[in-house]
Amino acid sequence: MIDPRWIRHVLPTTTFEIERARLRFFAKAIGETDPVYTDQAAAREAGHPDLPAPPTFLFSAEMDSDQKLKWLIEADIPLSKVLHGEQTFRYHRMVYAGDVVSVTSRIMDIYQKRNGALEFVVFDTQIARGEQAVCDSRGVLVIRH
Amino acid sequence: MTSSAYQRISLGSQIAALTLPPVDRTTLALFAGASGDHNPIHIDIDFARRAKQPDVFAHGMLSMAWLGRLLTNWMPQAQLKNFTVRFQGITHIGHVITCGGTVAEKLEIDGLPSVRLQIQTTNQYGETLVAGEAWVAFPAT
Numbered sequence: 001m002i003d004p005r006w007i008r009h010v011l012p013t014t015t016f017e018i019e020r021a022r023l024r025f026f027a028k029a030i031g032e033t034d035p036v037y038t039d040q041a042a043a044r045e046a047g048h049p050d051l052p053a054p055p056t057f058l059f060s061a062e063m064d065s066d067q068k069l070k071w072l073i074e075a076d077i078p079l080s081k082v083l084h085g086e087q088t089f090r091y092h093r094m095v096y097a098g099d100v101v102s103v104t105s106r107i108m109d110i111y112q113k114r115n116g117a118l119e120f121v122v123f124d125t126q127i128a129r130g131e132q133a134v135c136d137s138r139g140v141l142v143i144r145h
Numbered sequence: 146m147t148s149s150a151y152q153r154i155s156l157g158s159q160i161a162a163l164t165l166p167p168v169d170r171t172t173l174a175l176f177a178g179a180s181g182d183h184n185p186i187h188i189d190i191d192f193a194r195r196a197k198q199p200d201v202f203a204h205g206m207l208s209m210a211w212l213g214r215l216l217t218n219w220m221p222q223a224q225l226k227n228f229t230v231r232f233q234g235i236t237h238i239g240h241v242i243t244c245g246g247t248v249a250e251k252l253e254i255d256g257l258p259s260v261r262l263q264i265q266t267t268n269q270y271g272e273t274l275v276a277g278e279a280w281v282a283f284p285a286t
Contacts, residue, residue: 022179029172029179030210031165034217046221055213055228059206063181079184080196084205088229094222 002075002119002143006107013104014065020097023051026060050097055089058101058127058135065103068123068141077143085120086140092133102128108138119143151251151258151283160219160246160262165211168203168240176207203236208266208275215244215264216279226254230264230277241269249278257282 020040027037035042036052043051062068072079095101109122125137166172170188177188182204185192193201209230216225236242243266250261260283265276 025175026179026210029175030207030214031172032214034214052222054210055216055222055225056206056210059209060179060181063183080186080192082184084232086229086231087205087209088227090227091225 001112001116002077002110002121004110006071006075006121007110008107009071010104010106011065011067011071013102014067016061016064016101016103018053018057018095018097018099018101020051022060023053023057023097026054026057030054048094048096053095053097053099055091056087058089058095058137059087059139061101061103061127062105062125062137062139065105067103067105071107081143081145083142083144084139085142086138088138090136092135093129095129095134099129101134104128117145119145151260154248154251154260156248156251158248160215160248162246163211163215163218163244165242165244168236168238168242170201170238172207173201173203173238176204176210180204180206180210182206200238202238203240205230205232205236205275208232208236208242211242211244212264212266212275212277212279215246216262216281219246220281224281224283225279226259226282227280228277229279230275232275234272234274236266236268236274240274242266242274243268246279254280254282257285259283 036046105123105125108124112119121141123139127135173187246262246264249263260281262279265273
C-alpha cells in the first residue's frame, strides 16, 4: 500500500524547452497531417508565431521532467504495475516552438478500490511560461496489484 | 470558426471522424521517443511478458493525441479549453482505431458560446477504449 503521507507532496520543478524538431517528431509519431504543426510558413499563415505544441504535447514535458518516474521508484511502485487511468488538460494559452515552460507536479490524492487490489495516485501538474499559466494537467495513475 | 458557424452546430451532430492505420510496433516505438514515455511495457515484448501481458500495447497518451487530432481537425486549437479522457480499455497491436465526437451540449462557458463534445476511440470490434469530453469555445457574438 502506498503511504498516504505522500498526499500533498510536491515534486521538484523542472523546465522544458519546446523544440521544433521534437514537435515534428511528435507530429510524425501521431500521424499528424495538418501542416500547421510541421511547417513554419503554414503555422505563420494560420496566425501562429511558430509551430504550435499540439493539445497533448505538454504531457511530454511531464515525461521528460522524469520526476513522476523518480517518485514511483522512491515509493517502490514497479512500473510494470502502472497504468494511465485518466488524463485532463485545462488550457490557458497556447505555447510554441522556442518557448520554455516550467513543470511542477504535486500528488493530490492516493486512494484504493477492491480492497487494495487497485491503488490510484492523482497528480496535478502546473505548466507555466514565466509567470503565465499555460496549462493545468491532471493525471490519474492506476497501480494493479 | 465564426459565430455564425456556432449557430449552425446542432446538438447530437457528429464531427468528422478520424480513422488510423492499424496499430503497429513502429508507431509505438516512434511515440515512445517523441512523447518521452519510455515505459518498456509499450516497446519491449520481453518486459511486457514478464509483466504478464501477452504483448506490448499502445500508450494511453497516443490515443489521446489522436483525439487531439480529431479536435484540431474540427476547430483551431486555440478554441480548445478543456480536454479530458478515461482510459477504459487497452489499445492492442492490430487495433484499427476510429476517433469520433458528438455535440453533447451547447452552453456558455466564461461568457463565450461553447460546445461540449463527447469523444471516444473505438476499435474495429466496436469496443470503446478511450472516452471523454472536450470543451470548445467560439468567438463572442
